[in-house]
Amino acid sequence: MKDRVRKSSADQLSAEVQQMLVPLVAGVMATKQELLAWVHDRGLRALDELLCAEAEQVAGAKGRHSAERAHNHWGRTTTAVQFGGRQITISRPRVRSKAGREALLPSLESFRRADPMPERIIEQIVLGVSTRGYHRSLEPTAAGARTFGTSKSAASRHLVARTRAKVKEHFSRRLEEVDIVAMMLDGIEVGGHIVVAALGFTADGTKLPLGVWQGSTENAAVCTSLLNDLLERGLRVEHRILCVIDGGKGLRKALRDVLGDKVVVQRCQVHKRRNVLEHLPEHRRVHVGRTLREAYASSSAKTGRNRLRALSSWLERNGEESAAASVREGLEETLTVVKLSLPPTLRRSLSTTNAIENMLGTVRRVTRNVKRWRDGAMAKRWTGLGVLEAADHFHRVKGHRDMPALLIALNALPVDVVEDAA
Numbered sequence: 001m002k003d004r005v006r007k008s009s010a011d012q013l014s015a016e017v018q019q020m021l022v023p024l025v026a027g028v029m030a031t032k033q034e035l036l037a038w039v040h041d042r043g044l045r046a047l048d049e050l051l052c053a054e055a056e057q058v059a060g061a062k063g064r065h066s067a068e069r070a071h072n073h074w075g076r077t078t079t080a081v082q083f084g085g086r087q088i089t090i091s092r093p094r095v096r097s098k099a100g101r102e103a104l105l106p107s108l109e110s111f112r113r114a115d116p117m118p119e120r121i122i123e124q125i126v127l128g129v130s131t132r133g134y135h136r137s138l139e140p141t142a143a144g145a146r147t148f149g150t151s152k153s154a155a156s157r158h159l160v161a162r163t164r165a166k167v168k169e170h171f172s173r174r175l176e177e178v179d180i181v182a183m184m185l186d187g188i189e190v191g192g193h194i195v196v197a198a199l200g201f202t203a204d205g206t207k208l209p210l211g212v213w214q215g216s217t218e219n220a221a222v223c224t225s226l227l228n229d230l231l232e233r234g235l236r237v238e239h240r241i242l243c244v245i246d247g248g249k250g251l252r253k254a255l256r257d258v259l260g261d262k263v264v265v266q267r268c269q270v271h272k273r274r275n276v277l278e279h280l281p282e283h284r285r286v287h288v289g290r291t292l293r294e295a296y297a298s299s300s301a302k303t304g305r306n307r308l309r310a311l312s313s314w315l316e317r318n319g320e321e322s323a324a325a326s327v328r329e330g331l332e333e334t335l336t337v338v339k340l341s342l343p344p345t346l347r348r349s350l351s352t353t354n355a356i357e358n359m360l361g362t363v364r365r366v367t368r369n370v371k372r373w374r375d376g377a378m379a380k381r382w383t384g385l386g387v388l389e390a391a392d393h394f395h396r397v398k399g400h401r402d403m404p405a406l407l408i409a410l411n412a413l414p415v416d417v418v419e420d421a422a
Contacts, residue, residue, distance in 0.1 A: 044090065047107070054105045055093040071095050071103050079108065160381075167384035171211050176234035178208060181407050182242040184356040185226075185251055187217040188363055188383065191373025195383040196226055196251075197363075199356045203407060205400020207355065209387045210235070214376045217248030220257075227258040237262050240410040242340075246271040246353055247330060264410055267333040268353040269296045272326075279323035288315070288323070296351065301339040305331065340409040346399030350406070355397065362390035 056062070059071040074094040095103040180200040187196045196217055198210040210230055215222030231237070237259060244266045245251050255263045273292045277285045291311050298304035308331050315324035337347045349355065363386030373379060397403075 044088075047090065048092070050107050051092045051105055054107055055095050058103050058105070059095045071097050163381055163385050166388070167212075167381050170209070170388060171384055172233070174234045175210070175230065176236065178210075178234075179203060179236055179238075180208070180210075180241055181403055181410075182244065182350060183210070184244045184353050185217070185223075186246060186353050186356045186360060187215075187248070188360045190363065190367055190379040190383050191370065193373070193376045193379035195380050196222070197356065197360065197383065197387055198226065198230065199359060201397055201403070203403050205396035205403050207391070207394045207397060209359070209391050212380055212384045212387060214380045217246070217251040220250040220253045223248075223251045223254030224258055227254055231258070239407065240264055240413070242266055242336070242350060242406065242410060244268060244350055244353055244356075247275075264336060264413065265333050266336040266350060267330045268351075269334055270352045270354070272330065272334050276323050276326045279326055280320060284318075284320065292327075296334065296338070298338060301335045304335050304338050308334075339413070340406065342406060342409065343399060343402045346397070346402040346406065349398045359387060359390040362386050362393075 055073060059073050060066050060069050062073055072095070074096045076091050077094050078089050079092050080089050092105070092108060095105070097103060178200065179202060181203050182201040184199045184201075185196060187194050189195075193214060194216045195212055195214050197212045200208040200210045202208065211226060211233075213222065213226040213229070215226070217223060240262055241259075241264070243255055243259075243263050245255070246268045252265065255265065269292075273289060276292065277289055280288060288311065291307065295304045295307035295311065298307060308327055312324045312327040315321070315327065337351045340347075342350065363383050366386035366389055367382045370382060
């Protein structure tokens with residue numbers, strides 16, 4: 001009884017607090033809107049003063065005769081300029097030369113050439129604001145200001161032009177100065193199209209998005225093209241590099257064909273474990289999953305290999321031939337980081353494709369609000385935008401202090417081991 005009374009009192013108090021807070025929050029929001037509108041108005045007034053000052057610099061002060069004057073004030077006119085993510089119509093002074101030609105005011109031309117969709121607006125769209133809601137995401141304007149260029153179609157045109165240029169600039173840049181020690185490649189489905197991404201790791205553990213391509217990791221021709229594109233852009237492969245992949249056959253063949261003995265492959269242990277378990281009934285998955293984890297955590301490649309072979313034999317004896325074949329397929333490549341004797345933290349970081357999966361998770365978040373996909377070029381552009389958004393929040397790979405040890409270990413691998421893992 002007492003508990004019910006206390007709960008009723010608490011609910012009543014909560015309702016009273018909410019009633020008190022609602023007008024307070026509404027007042028704060030109204031004040032914010034009014035303040036932003038005031039700031040917008042002050043900005044327009046400052047722009048007008050700037051243009052008037054520039055007009056006087058060109059034509060001299062109004063009402064003062066000057067024999068040396070080469071230009072004259074010529075009243076005012078309306079002009080559209082970019083302001084706050086929208087086009088806005090302003091009244092500005094006109095100046096003409098004595099020959100009758102319009103004189104250009106530097107600040108006016110600067111505003112005309114301004115980016116119609118500032119970086120802040122791009123970030124809003126990346127975070128989920130659709131082009132349909134673009135207008136509502138902008139700050140309020142001064143009372144009576146005439147604005148345009150914020151419709152869904154206008155916002156879409158600006159967005160396409162801006163993001164296309166941004167993605168092209170980043171993923172066509174030269175790579176001569178980039179020296180990677182490891183690389184991850186993986187694909188993602190975006191708008192019904194497969195897009196492949198490459199993520200590089202430098203000797204200090206820095207993560208670098210290297211490129212995005214439209215196509216499947218199962219398609220050897222596509223994967224070969226993406227690797228050749230990296231080399232054509234100047235990527236140096238002067239020593240062995242570790243390539244972590246999920247097991248795509250086309251990607252595997254492309255790595256061998258393009259990079260030859262410079263590549264040492266690590267198959268993602270998470271993908272391998274998932275593939276094996278998919279072949280098993282529920283009652284066997286716990287035991288097999290634990291055995292796989294123990295094998296991949298072995299202190300030596302020999303121990304890990306023996307555990308995996310023993311598991312494969314046990315599966316065959318129990319009638320699980322498909323799972324046994326999955327364990328044997330690519331067995332040596334799943335143990336590459338064990339053969340390299342990497343320190344535990346770096347070993348965990350490079351034994352799976354988690355780093356690039358996390359990056360592609362950002363792509364999924366960025367693209368979730370797109371309602372209509374037109375073609376593969378659009379899918380590639382949005383994937384690139386999501387990759388760049390993820391890159392803004394990158395940290396160095398866990399265990400980055402041991403990256404020099406990775407390079408030493410790669411170059412010290414015997415040739416027969418490299419062939420097994422390449």
